Amino acid sequence: MPLDQAGPSATLTPVISVPSALDLDNCSAALPAPHPPIIQVEQLGKQVSSPEGPLVILADIGFAIARGECVAVIGASGSGKSTLLGLLAGLDTPSTGRVWLAGVDLNSLDEDGRALLRAQRVGFVFQSFQLLNGLTALENVMLPLELAGQSDARRQALELLERVGLKARARHYPTQLSGGEQQRVAIARAFAGNPDVLFADEPTGNLDHKTGQRIIDLLFALNREQGTTLVLVTHDPELAAYCDRVLELDEGRLRARSAAGARA
């Protein structure tokens, strides 16, 4: 179901003003795009206090990501990748700068507002899967659909499980599934409700190479099918090469613009 026709987004569109004239000079990684960018970042910074004084984790980050684009964020451990992901998804608030997600300035929302925006627009895939152990595979996939208020959550969830090849294991609990299977359930959950943006944080980090490869294939295949924007955080250059574009973080700053990689 295209999200533009869904009830919730219909109420969003008229009240939210998208920055109409994008200042491309300020968007260090902006590409010419047919639509307004789905993610827009301006002078984003994050610092925390530490015993040795303020610690800068991210500084002066700016870029835009177009709808349907696939972008990898790479960098060494501690370079600020996960912090950036948290800020992009509205899980955390920046110290400076702004993030527009699906045209909405995240700074203008409180935590609940951001939660609702996530419910309607965003999906996640995590390194550690983050499935709820007490729920079956099916119930895990149903969860975001229910949170978004969809009425046929069960049917949609079953379809998604079928798509990731786990329909037969719908009633199994996460602990009864292998790592690869758990991540497939997580992917099904991430795509439930047709999110505009999918954030993936080291999705293969906990898997062996072969299983990881399968997961990546599945992720990109679904991404193509649904036209989702994918933001992939990884330290693996091989994985990053699957994406249209790579943003590299080095000690909290964007280092270079990378040309579009070869998409698998």
Next chain:
Amino acid sequence: MNPAAAIRRTDPAARDWRRVLRMSLRALRRDIQAGELRVLALALLIAVASVAAVGLFTDRIQLAMERKASELLGADLVIAAPNPLQPVLSDAARQQGLQTAETLSFRSVVLAGEETQLAEVKAVGPGYPLRGGLRISAAPFAPDRLADAIPEPGTVWLDERLLQVLRIEVGAAVEVGARQLRVAAVLADEPDRGGDLFSIAPRLLMNLADIPSTALVQPGSRVDYRLLLAGTPAALDTFRSWAMPRLATGERVQGVREARAELRVALERAQRFLHLAALVSVILAGVGVAIAARRFAGRHWDSVAILRCMGATEALIVRLFTLELLLLATLAGVAGLLLGYVAQHGLSALLGTLVSSTQLPPPSWQPLLPALATGFITLLGFGLPPLLRLREVPPLRVLRRDLGPVNPRLLALYGPAVLATVALLVWQAGEWRLALYVCAGVAGTVLVLTVAAWGLVKSLSLLRGRVGVAWRFGLANIARRGPGSAVQVVALGLGLMALLLLTVVRTDLLTSWRDKLPADAPNHFLINIQPDERAGVQAFLHGHGLEGAELFPMVRGRLTMINARTVGPDDYENPRAKRLIEREFNLSWAERPQEDNRILAGRWWTVAEHGQGVASVEEGLAKELGIALGDTLHFQVAGQTVSARVLSLRKVEWDSFRANFFVLFPPGVLENYPATWITSFHLPAGQKALLAELVRQYPAVTVLDVEALMGKVREIMDRVIAAVEYVFLFTLAAGLVVLYAAIQATQDERCFESAVLRTLGARRAVVRQSLLAEFATLGLLAGLLAAAAATLTGYGLAVQVFDFPYHGSPWIWLLGGGAGLLGVGLAGLLGVRPALAQSPWRALRER
């Protein structure tokens, strides 16, 4: 409209209650299956069951009281007095169209052959009873019928107990004073029988016309004269307002409302006490709920973070968990009500017969609601605050596991619990002061325990250098979790304390109480000894080797003034004070204070003060009536005023069972007033025949067999104690839940740590040993603290409440320490056993 508001309006999940309910139900099912809610549910079950049991039981008592109230008097209105009533009263009543009947009752020994028994003798005139009816039967335990008259002159009706004790049957003769009377029937029931709670002696019912021939009613005898009245409410009101100003001293009017006020007050107090005892379980259960809810919340941080990450709002999180909690409270509450309903049968079996000889009426449904409400209040007050913190779990936790809810303000976390506790206490105690005392007691105990536990936990570090690796790790764990360990020790200590109080301290108290009475303590009193019988009675006792039986004079007088102030029942609020001032005092005189009397203030009189207007007053009476050292008391004795200045205040050991007096005079003051004499002595077992002989020689002398009385008192005490103990079983159960919750609280952490240890190469035995070291030490500390607290409580009860020296048993330390060491050690090990059995990899991965 700002974007946030616009988006919030579209929060579909939080607004759709059916969906929230469905999600909550699913969460509830899942958490029940995973055993997450076991402790919470158990704690609630106990809280609701204890309140329901006590509530249902007291409700049955109240219903029984109400049902009986109209028949309690055997009349609509009664005028009672310790002296013969003015004849004008009954004449006027009859003139005003009221029915009348007269009764007179006293205690006397009844003889049948060699057997003697103290009986409550009631002599009744024609017309009795005016309300309700007498039921008699032809033989003990035979079917009874309504009697159509009172006993014929020359005959008596005895209750079954009296017939049995005297070993006679219907048709036999009994001696009542100087008169022989024939037993004509068994008295099965009478409407105005005194409350079962306080009637010690069995009943003999006789005709008023036979009284003069018994020669039992003499001047100074303790006799209760009553005029029973019945009629229309209007006529009764007219009579009442006519009679009130004309009543002589000692005469008092009793309506149905005033009837059994004493018993009602006593019962209400007992009920309140039971309610408070139930509340102790509720508060303890609340502590269990708080600990369990904290753990429950902690285990849900991850799932809440994921939910938040997927877009669940704070409102939705709050609704989800509140609803889950309410669903749980409903389930556990209903189960608690059922358990309480079953349990109240036990209480009724223990206490019901004290109140009513017939079966108690079934309870109403009314008490179930407050019981259920107690469950909800406990859950909301103690359980909700930790759960509400779940909404503060940041969604970023999905990326950074170190993030949790911000540290809460103590007030936010414990304020509702304190509020809930105070609300429950005030509600149940029915008065602020009592509630405040209990609150202060609980708070004080917890505070002292916490400080002591903290000190003990800190001092453990001294030991660490001297033990092996496993023990070092265990002890280090306790110290590392400092505040948490202290809380655990307190919680464990509270549970163990409940256990110790119920076992060791109770037995110690009872033993101390029994030890206090020597084997040769007086077990019989002789009262109503006339002056001319004095020498004879004394000779009789000495002649039969009953040494030490000193005779004390007794002059009856009413306290009318303190200094220049006239005093009467209306001057006092306290019912006991009202009663004391209304009654005639037994005044006596003595040269020296008795052994069991101690001067608290002032001094005893000198020989020079014999014959002077001075007196010594018992301190309890002085306090009750507001009498101070140096006050001048004015007594009305046989129509004359006797005045005396209070020279000393005495403490009297009443339960020494010797004759004692509230007010003592020096010799030479009261000798010229009409007096009877009293003595007490120890009658060895098997010499009861002496009493029969004594009573035959001196029929007016009343023998009080206090052994029977003590037996009855002890039986009542035992039953009340049994009932309280029964209610405390809930406390014990709640204590065990707290124990379990406290052990479980840190189980996850310990499972994880043992997995780390094993990953690092520790053998399972070493890990087990370190855990055992930790739990056993916690248990030992808790046990010792519990023993100390229980000993102090026992001491306080003995000295402050029961007024006897308390010798705590050393066993309490052994039992407390041992139970803590073994119980907590083993329970803790059992708790982490699954983790030890599991592969460390899995334990680490599941974290």
